[in-house]
Amino acid sequence: MMLAGAKTLFYKEVLRFWKVSFQTVAAPVLTAVMYLLIFGHVLQDRVQVFPGVGYTSFLIPGLVMMSVLQNAFANSSSSLIQSKITGNLVFLLVSPLSHWAWYVAYVGASVVRGLCVGLGVFIVTVWFAPPSFVQPLWILVFAALGAAMLGSLGLIAGLWAEKFDQLAAFQNFIIMPMTFLSGVFYSVKSLPGVWQQVSHLNPFFYMIDGFRHGFFGVSDVSPWISLAVVGLSFLIVSAIALRLLVTGYKLRQ
């Protein structure tokens, strides 16, 4: 019975973003392509990060992963805040769905949205540089794990925020800086020593670095270390999200 309930919520969450896919999938793909056109064009002949890898080729996996992460976050957080503000969250609150069902459905749908956008960005960018998949399993593992972590983080932000501007603050002051400072556009090795160390404290860095390793077989740190850091971050964020759901934080007074 409970499985059917969780499945329904997952289906509803996927249907929700799919019904407005122009805004939730096509728009972020276009944004990523803009980044690629501008940065790729300006820097293609000036920067080489990995030996034998052009800047555009280097940039593509970073942009794909950035889109995956930002959209996974946006899905769970915006769905929750909209339901809270319009009041229709009551339909879920009166249902017998457990905290696990909420968690699995919201995070699962976030992963689907993140991967849809990531795939969209990837398909469009294929025209700009021929793709290489040296170790494709890492690509899948980091995309899924990164999306799940950001989906969980979106769940926390959606539960915490009471207004749209609070959610926007979470997105602009936490998610955006952490993604931009994670090495999407550069290798952290090109940074001065102190900033390299700061970057190594950012879990988003390991997501991008591990994901990129799947494409080129080279990365700033070992993918196993990245997997450990991302996996641990995911577990911590999930534990917090589940705790908030169990206690009914800002849901049930």
Next chain:
Amino acid sequence: MPAVRFQQVTKTYTGARGTFKALDEVGFDIEQGEFFGLLGPNGAGKTTLISILAGLNRASSGLVTVMGHDVRSDYVAARKALGIVPQELVFDPFFTVREALRIQSGYFGVRHNDAWIDELLSELGLTDKADANMRQLSGGMKRRVLVAQALVHRPPVIVLDEPTAGVDVELRQTLWAFIARLHREGHTVLLTTHYLEEAEALCHRIGMLKQGKLVALDRTANLLAGTTSTMLRFKTDQALPGDLAAQARITGRIVQLKARDAQAVEQMLAALRTGGVTIEDLEIGRADLEDVFLEIMQGGQAAKAIP
């Protein structure tokens, strides 16, 4: 086993301006198959009590059960037994009526429920709106969908929190006909309403809340019989003599005066005549639930039936 049990339910809110007791040891049972009315002025605690029943809110102390299931420790069984029509007109703008009903049914683990969904749509006059987006519906239509959503998992206990607020006459008739059918089929109904004539016509038993306390609990007939007063109703455009004005309930041109007996009625009419007040549409009748309600809320009648 009662359908719903409230046992010493207290709810205290602590805010910046101190603590506020929304419910103060409220306790009563609603038996299976009963049509129960919960009345009280705004802010009396009706919606808080219903929110605790539905799990939207948590009691500070006390116990609440639905069909014997604790709403906290056994929430899955309790919520499956309960169908709530919320007071606010809420909807999910992403979906059509049918999608919204299928989704709500799925949350309760009931899949392939289209036969019942079709019946609900038809009973509530929504069949031709089944594929319309929720955003396109009028307020009354949205209210019908809320009722359908609450009933989609066939709960034995139905809670209607002011379902007819701002609803036109036609929908009110449709709604009550349908709820009456469900009640005949054995469902327990808990109703809160501001329309006291609805409560008088529909409810077997009535509980009244005032400032978070249960101040009356009895069969509707007993509550009505409990007040011995007679009501004098008439219309006038003129001001009433001073002592009558002090005890009158005035709504626009309509004046209502409560009298103990026939002699008191005569005295009132005499006072009106002496004061030169011209009256129209004179009626003398028994007090109705509204009078009982006002009497209790003004603290006139002891809450005699409370155990």
